[in-house]
Amino acid sequence: MEFDQTWLTSEVVERSIGGKSFYFDDLPEENEVSLRLRSEILGWGRARITSDKEDAEIILRVRPGVLATDESYRLESSEGVISVIGNTSRGILYGFYSMVRRMINHQGLNFESTPSQPIRMIDHWDQIDGTIERGYAGESLFFGQYGKNSNPDRKEFSVRDVVGDPFRRDYQRVEFYARMLSSIGINAVSLNNVNVRGLATFLITDPLLDGVADIAQIFTSFGIKTYLAINWEAPKRIKQIKTSDPLDQEVRDFWKEIARNIYNRIPDFGGFVVKADSEGEPGPYQYKRTHADGANMLAEAVEPYGGHIFWRTFVYNSRQDWRDRSTDRAKASSENFLPLDGQFKENVSLQIKFGPIDFQTSEPLTPLFGGLKRTNQVMEFQITAEYLGHQIDINYIVPQWKKVISFDTKYRDVGDSVASCILKEHAIDPEKTGFTSVGNVGMDYNWTGNKLSQANLYGYGRLSWDNELTPEEILDEWINQTFLSIQPKYRKTIYEIMITSNETYKKYNAPLGIGFMVVPSSHYGVSVNGYEYDRWGTYHFADRNGVGVDRSVATGTGFSGLYSDEVARMYEDPATTPDDVLLFFHHVPYTHVLQSGETVIQHIYNTHFDGYEGVLDYIKKWSTLEGVIDEIDYSNVARRLQLQKQNALEWRDQINTYFYRMSGIADEHNRTIYE
Amino acid sequence: MEFDQTWLTSEVVERSIGGKSFYFDDLPEENEVSLRLRSEILGWGRARITSDKEDAEIILRVRPGVLATDESYRLESSEGVISVIGNTSRGILYGFYSMVRRMINHQGLNFESTPSQPIRMIDHWDQIDGTIERGYAGESLFFGQYGKNSNPDRKEFSVRDVVGDPFRRDYQRVEFYARMLSSIGINAVSLNNVNVRGLATFLITDPLLDGVADIAQIFTSFGIKTYLAINWEAPKRIKQIKTSDPLDQEVRDFWKEIARNIYNRIPDFGGFVVKADSEGEPGPYQYKRTHADGANMLAEAVEPYGGHIFWRTFVYNSRQDWRDRSTDRAKASSENFLPLDGQFKENVSLQIKFGPIDFQTSEPLTPLFGGLKRTNQVMEFQITAEYLGHQIDINYIVPQWKKVISFDTKYRDVGDSVASCILKEHAIDPEKTGFTSVGNVGMDYNWTGNKLSQANLYGYGRLSWDNELTPEEILDEWINQTFLSIQPKYRKTIYEIMITSNETYKKYNAPLGIGFMVVPSSHYGVSVNGYEYDRWGTYHFADRNGVGVDRSVATGTGFSGLYSDEVARMYEDPATTPDDVLLFFHHVPYTHVLQSGETVIQHIYNTHFDGYEGVLDYIKKWSTLEGVIDEIDYSNVARRLQLQKQNALEWRDQINTYFYRMSGIADEHNRTIYE
Structure with missing residues (x-):
């Protein structure tokens, strides 16, 4: 193939x-x-x-x-x-x-x-039936039927029954993938979705472990360690033990036996990735144990073999009530994990999403970074474009990541960012810190659905290795290598599109850090109120006077107080909160004047008109590449640009109309806003 | 079973x-x-x-x-x-x-x-794989696996592949169903969904026709004629003819041959039901033919055998743009069918939904009734509670139907309603007029999911037979027969719940005839903006000043001008438009005073608080029946009432909050509206 x-x-x-x-x-x-x-x-x-x-x-x-x-x-x-x-x-x-x-x-x-980050990992959300949760590039490289590839971008992710061998066994493809990863410095992969459904629970045991070992062998040769996501209830499901209580001796013995068996087959096996007590997944809370109890129990099991546990902090009450203003999802991971600081074993790393909510177009750094002082931490990104356009819309994400890792948490006088020192200095084992990210590849011909999305995988690896690299440098490299044979002026065209694409996407999406104005479940396309009355804690609270979530200490949920004093002061006051996260922290009138000098409402109109214009400009620019670059690549992106145009148009008009109907304030420039 | x-x-x-x-x-x-x-x-x-x-x-x-x-x-x-x-x-x-x-x-x-309506029909939306589109009571009585019943209330209705015999062949059940129908005067059924998917296209041919004949035989003995919904593209799909053009001789011959074969097997076969050029279904428009061309071609094919064609008028552009105010879905069926008045053959009946949109809680009578002067017409209702609570919420619909059929169109000096004379006097063959309705039964133990929903099937039949019956009389009858052995005071309790239930449901739903504030696709539960920016032509246009669709002639889409002069005058003016369809016809300020004396906004608050209280009262009332009526029936409804309570609560709070955020106007009675 x-x-x-x-x-x-x-x-x-x-x-x-x-x-x-x-x-x-x-x-x-x-x-x-x-x-x-x-x-x-x-x-x-x-x-x-x-x-x-x-x-x-x-x-x-x-x-x-x-x-x-x-x-x-x-x-x-x-x-x-x-x-x-x-x-x-x-x-x-x-x-x-x-x-x-x-x-x-x-x-x-x-x-x-020397790599900036000791851990540079990719988490696959691949499922045992060959589908990929939040995958936009076809089926899994690891699981599924040989020679078969559909685009299972389904709206829900239950797993179908698997009959026979669940492994794809397309080792040529896996080998090339390992080369891609190694060439950009990736040194760890987790093979399966953190929501461990169906047969996937049994990947840690015979006979499925054999298939894992075959894949791991390839990664090993490229210097990449293989991990598996586990199901917290594996003791029950695999061995019919009545509990999954981490302090239960039978459970502890179960995991030790599991580890012994795995390391026997795969000596350099990395360890486990765990999503527990999150979005309906089971976890230690059901036994009144802490997450430290849970993580440490697993850590002990793999410790004799040099194994390692990634424990995700994405823990929140996912059955919230929109009427209840006292619960704030943004605070959840801090509330759950700050009290446990210092209690995790040396071979446990907390896996922390960069923002306090969930991979939105614009979010502040989560206060866990800097807040945790004696815990190994790994920052989690999402290369797969769940909220960032599904690899339909062009979106080179590296600028956003770079901004996040460079954010100065002001815990010390000198710069104190994730990239510079937080991860290492707040760890108990600095080697157990770094970056991880949800991958974006699948069995599609070009791996990532949109050819240009390859740059995000490339960029994630390069940035993880060298935090000093700029998004511009990385993009330059990628374009040079990918489009080596075309004239510089054409490479420049591609560069101009991509370097602005994250900002362009952000412009036509949810404004000013408010987030989640997306179509529920799929997360592609606009739906201003799609999550406004739902149970996920993702609200904008727009009314006729203003919009945004008050997370201040003085009058709101108090989330802003979780940061260092200086940062907390900045976020406490709308006047000093950066524009791009203003509505994340404050509910302000539409007439509130931003640091940019525009009002909130005029900013909404301006960015949404601009964003759409940006896409039209991309279409024009991209058309100059016809006949210049490979026809497959040309039409791959050209087709997606037409879809992106439609998407940007709906975002522009629905957002503008929604806020016009709410505010009644006309556009200063008299552009068309539908009533 | x-x-x-x-x-x-x-x-x-x-x-x-x-x-x-x-x-x-x-x-x-x-x-x-x-x-x-x-x-x-x-x-x-x-x-x-x-x-x-x-x-x-x-x-x-x-x-x-x-x-x-x-x-x-x-x-x-x-x-x-x-x-x-x-x-x-x-x-x-x-x-x-x-x-x-x-x-x-x-x-x-x-x-x-003597029956008021010559045709008294049930349309099944049963699918060949055993599922039912918009079915809330389990699988099909006719199709599916013997002994198997799931509740396939799916969000989409594609049909699964059928392996082997698609017929359920539970003839005991079909016989009882035929008895139910005959006992209330139903004289026609259509077996399969008007969206004819998958293998269902082949029901009109051997060998599947045999299974149809087995069912038809049972219905025949109860005086009920059997119909089938056909796929307009059957000539292509069944006989690989290159076209479905109704004027093509090969196509005409195809249908004649189909008819001959069917009547050979089922001499009293009723005929065909057709959904063409609607919501993506194929139809004559693709060959630049009229719907009269299409219907008459089929009518000719079945004419020698006394056969009959139901041609649905539910034709509209289902790819509308919310930005475009010039297109009005409410006008579509009139625009499509008024020009064809008088062109349909004697054995064709147009099947016309009672309202201009789609089975909402409150809609005016469609102006096709009265507008068409020389066409056989059948009024279509929906017993299955697609927009009316999915047979979870208690909703005795007969009062709504009674109101619709009694509406005076004022085409003559004396009363001129559907019930009194329109259907007969505007027909070319009065025997080809009457009522039809989407059925609500399935393989669930009690047929209708909610025991009390049986009353809607009962009531539909009784009202079709005798248009003079009142909803109160019909309900009385049904309760007497269904709960014969309990004391009158308990029957009264059931009566009090049911007789108010349609009004209660309406109270906590979309207000004042605006419609479609429902969760997209499923149509259960509230989503104020769920359809606001969609392609289906179902908008409320709420902004900070007001809400509603201006369908007046003077300033709106002109829809109100489609009625008789006197009715048109009534609907043209907000002051004379009845409250319950006010927002269907007009965009008014929240402070607009209704005929009831309340403002629009206060009406919204009042009805939504009242509706929820109504459900609480039902729960209290129903609990007095524990131990009095059959335990199965008691808990069937008791469980659903808990779900209804949750549903009413979400409707109440989301509607109230939405309009409070929009209008900024507080409740006069200071009840809790979440901000």
């Missing part, structure tokens, strides 16, 4: 290393990774491996302890010979991909790099 | 005729109906048939031509002997059921009756 070669097309690679001679210098020990590296050089790189050092153009050198970490690498170039140096095979594997990338991008080859 | 015996429980029957002796006097000819009548007397009635006239307590007498129609009957009682007289066996069958009913209800037995 054919598939798109992404930023790793042979053409690209050949231009840099095709035919070149590589030499392994003093490899202390051959292992899966060094073997893989040899095959990458020969197969993917179409280069040679020589046994004569004098003949070598590129020398790969493993030198334990030379660099800062076992993932670090150093490139040196002198007298026509390039050296790639690392403490381990993994180090030189990363160095090898880096060298190729830097060659293509005309960056210097004297360069040393 | 057991099922509820509805208003026809043996206990009821035995009290009136059990053990009595019947005598058939001079039956001119034995036929299916007279045979059935004999078996009804012996089996269901537990009575005797004597061959000795002197011994007879009840004499059945067929006398051709004595009464006004072949369905009419006369009861005479003198000197202890009751006579049931009719022109035909059908007449005495109806007379027989009437006699039983009148005995139970202590009504006199000197009585003559």
Whole structure:
């Protein structure tokens, strides 16, 4: 089965290393990774491996302890010979991909790099029946029928019965995917959805574990650890134990046995990812235990093998009543986890969504970051575009992520962001910190539904490795590698579309950080009141006078008080709250003047007209690429742009009309707002 | 399989005729109906048939031509002997059921009756896979697996693949159903959904036609004609003809052959029901033909056999744009069908929903009635409670229907309502006029999900037979027959709940005739803006100043001008438009004073608080029946009342909050409206 070669097309690679001679210098020990590296050089790189050092153009050198970490690498170039140096095979594997990338991008080859984040992970929400929860690019790479791919963007995610082998076993595709991940520095994947439904509960046991091991073997060779999401009630479902109480001895023994068996089959298995007590999933609360009790119990089970637990903090009451103003979903994860700070074991990491709600177009950083002082933390992103246009609308998300990780929490005098120090300095084991993200690939030809969405996977990996990279640099790299053969002016066109696309999308969506004005369940398209009277705690409270959620300490839910004093002061006052999260923190009149100088209502109108115009401009720009880039890629994006145009139009008109009907305030520029 | 015996429980029957002796006097000819009548007397009635006239307590007498129609009957009682007289066996069958009913209800037995409406039909929206579109009482009686019943109240109605025999073949159940229908005077049923999906297209051909014939045979014996809904594209799908153009000779021949084959198997087959050019269904428009062309072509095919075509007028552009104020769905059926008046053949009836939109809680009579002058017309109702509470909420609908059929269209000086004369006087064949309705039964134990919903089926039949009956009389009858053995005070309790239930439901729903503030697709529960920006032409246009659709001639869509001069004048002016359809015709300020003396906004608040209180009162009243009525019936309704309470609460609070946020006007009585 054919598939798109992404930023790793042979053409690209050949231009840099095709035919070149590589030499392994003093490899202390051959292992899966060094073997893989040899095959990458020969197969993917179409280069040679020589046994004569004098003949070598590129020398790969493993030198334990030379660099800062076992993932670090150093490139040196002198007298026509390039050296790639690392403490381990993994180090030189990363160095090898880096060298190729830097060659293509005309960056210097004297360069040393250590990853900013020790953990750089992808969470798959793939289901055992081949569907993917919030997947917009076809079926799972891991599960499903060989040769079959539908686009199961369903509105609900129950799992169908699986008859026979649930594994897809398309190992060629998995291998290429592992190459994609390794080339951008990803070092961990979780294979299955955190909502562990149906047969997926049994992935941790025989015979399904065999299929997991087959996949893990491929990832291992690319330096990537494999994890599984577990069902909290596995003791009941797998072994008919009457409880899942984490302090029950039978339950503890169950998990130890499970771990022993897994590590027996997969020695470098990563560990477990857990969604517990969340959105209807079971968890320790039902036994009156804490999340620390739950996480630590699992941590003990995998500890003898160097295993690791990701425990998600996405815990909130998902049966709220819109009438009840005292409950605030934004506060839930802090309320649940701040009291447990310091109680988690060394091999537990809390997996914390970057915002306090749920991957919206604009959200503040959750106050858990900085609030937790002695807990390993992993920041969770979402590459798959659940709220960001379903990989139909063009949306290069890296600028948003960059802004989030750079936010200064002001816990110290000097800058104190997630990217700079919070994750490491507030950890009990800094190696157990980093980034994770819900993946965006599927069995579609181009992996991500929209060709341009590949840039988000690429960008997530690159940013995780190097927090100092800018979205602009990353995009430049991706476009260079992906569209190597076209003229610079056309690459510039693609760049201009993509670099503004996150802002454009944000413009025609829910305004000023209010969020959730989306079609329920699907989360694509506008529905101003779709969640306004629902049970999920996602309200805008718009009335004829104003809009927004009062989360101030003085008059609201008190959420803003969860931040450091200085940040709390900023968010407490509408005048100092940044425009793009104003309505997240405050209920203000439509005539409230933003920091931008516009009123709220005029901002709504302006951004929504602008957003739609932006899409029209993309269509015009993209049309200049016809005949220039590959026809498949051209029409893939062109078709989606037509859908995006329709989407932006509905957002523009429904939002404008809704707020016009509410406020009665006309547009200053007399553009058409339907009555 | 057991099922509820509805208003026809043996206990009821035995009290009136059990053990009595019947005598058939001079039956001119034995036929299916007279045979059935004999078996009804012996089996269901537990009575005797004597061959000795002197011994007879009840004499059945067929006398051709004595009464006004072949369905009419006369009861005479003198000197202890009751006579049931009719022109035909059908007449005495109806007379027989009437006699039983009148005995139970202590009504006199000197009585003559002729049906008000010649056609008294039930349309089933049953699908070939056993599901029912808009069904709230389990699976189809006709299709599905024997012994299997789920409650497939799905949000969409695509049809699953059927493997093997699609017919349920539970003939005991079908027979009881036919008895239910015949006992209330129904004389026609259509078996399958008007959206003819999947295998259902082939019901009109062998081998599926055999299964239809088996069902039809049962209905025939109860005096009920069987119809089928057809797929307009059957020529293409069944015989691979390239077109479905009604003027194409091959297409015409196809339908003639289909008809010949059907009537060969089912000599008294009724004919076809057609939904064409509607909500995505195919139709004559795609060949630039008129609906008269389409209907007449089918009518010609069945004409040699006395067959008959029901052609639905539910034709509108279902891809509207909410921005476009020039299109008005309410006008669509008039625009499509008024120009064709007089062009339909004698054996075609237009099937016209009573309101111009779609079975809402409050709608004006569609102006097609009275507007069409020379066309056979059938008025369509919906017994299944699509917009009326899904047979969860208690809703005795007969008062609404009675109001609709009694509406005076003022085309003449004297009263000119559907019930009194429009259908007959505007027809080219008065025998081809009457009522039809979407049925509400399924395989649930009690047929209708909610036991009390049986009264709607009962009431529809009774009202169709006798348009003069009041909702109060009909309900009285139904309660007497259904709850015969309980004390009158308890029957009164049931009566008090049911007689107010339609009004109560209306109170907590969309106010003042605005309609469609329901959860999209499912149509149960409140969603004020659920359809506001959708493509179905169902908008409320609420803004901070007012609410409603301006359908006046002077400033609106002009819909009100489609009525007779006097009615048009009434609807043109908000001051004379009845309150319960005010917002259907006008966009008025929240402070507009209704004929009731309340303002619009205060009316909204008052009715929504009242509606919820009404439900609380029902719960209290119903609880007094515990231990009094059958436990199954008691808890069936008690459970639903809890759901109804929740539903009424959400309607109350979401509607009140929505309009409070919009209008900013406080409740005069300071009740709690959430901000």
